[in-house]
Amino acid sequence: DSAAPWTVFVPATVRLFRDVVVVTRPLKRDNVVGEGDVALRERDVGTLGQGFLTELDQAVGMKMLRPTVIDQVLTPQHLEQAEVVRKGDHVVIIARSGSLSVRMPGEALAKGGLSEQIRVRNLNSKRVVKARVTGPGQVEVSM
Template sequence: MNPFRLMHAMTAAVLSAVLAWPAHAQQASTPQDLVALTQQWVDQALAQLPADASPLRMQVQVGQLDARLRLAPCNRVEPYLPPGARLWGRTRLGLRCLEGETRWNVFLPLTVQAFGPAWVLTGNVATGATLTENDAMQSEVDWAANPAAVVTNPQAWVGQVAALPLSAGQALRQNMVRAPYLFKAGAPVQIRVQGPGFAVTSSGQAMAAGAAGQNVRIRMANGKVISGIVNSDGTIEAAL
């Protein structure tokens, strides 16, 4: 399952769990009660994940509130996701008192882990080095340990170039690799300019290095700057 799809499915399950939270009083008088309620709520959310979340193995670690915190007894506590929060990696859960002498609102830390297959580097790889099938082996890792999506298909990294220094033991993620550059900044390139009813082939100068599929800017012989998409053969496809 795509990690971003899983993350959104997890959040949707959480929102569903909030709506289904029992209407009867959820009493809490100590921070420990809040932790227990949170574990109950998270377990309910995990149970609603779609079956195709497999082969990921989900785990949620509920953190602790500040030991110095003193909360007034509450007859009903409502859990909620703060705006912009996601149940993925290190996050937090809002808990607010709806029925009590004193209304309060606190945030409890959570760590959501999603263990699944990924490719882990067997040695160090320098920036710009081309990755081969011998550079990584398949292993189980926590997909949620980093915001960047893991690379699960070897076709997505074999033959790609390291975008930054990589270390042995790292799980390959999409921001770690890039397509190899087909030309450097300042290099002469061929451009195919297409317009309504015509196509013209011309030449220009690349204003930046380019890889297949990238959008690059080209300076034409007349000084005009246009943008186009790099083809797999290093030519540029532009449109007027």
């Protein structure tokens, strides 16, 4: 009991735990991440300065840029889009407009991952167009 208020300072540490993507086995550079290679584990995200992934889908199908060890947290800096089309590959160019679609042979002038835009040479007309990669050996242009 006192007429003057007083304050007590208590040291505290705040931690935020969240499920993040970790590797379940060591992965090498250029490996493509499979479903069995990653899992969700609870970690203190306050200590993860380079970021983290929260969904397995963010890692599965991606290519490793650097090697990892078992139980390591995956960051966006570890991954890049896996190549679906390589430079020089023969591809099918699909031009779509509504329900109409036209297919023609082409050659990829750059490598590209799923949904990336790359340059492609139409082998019939020899014109170079920008197309979006839609699958292995397949690209799409809009009309």
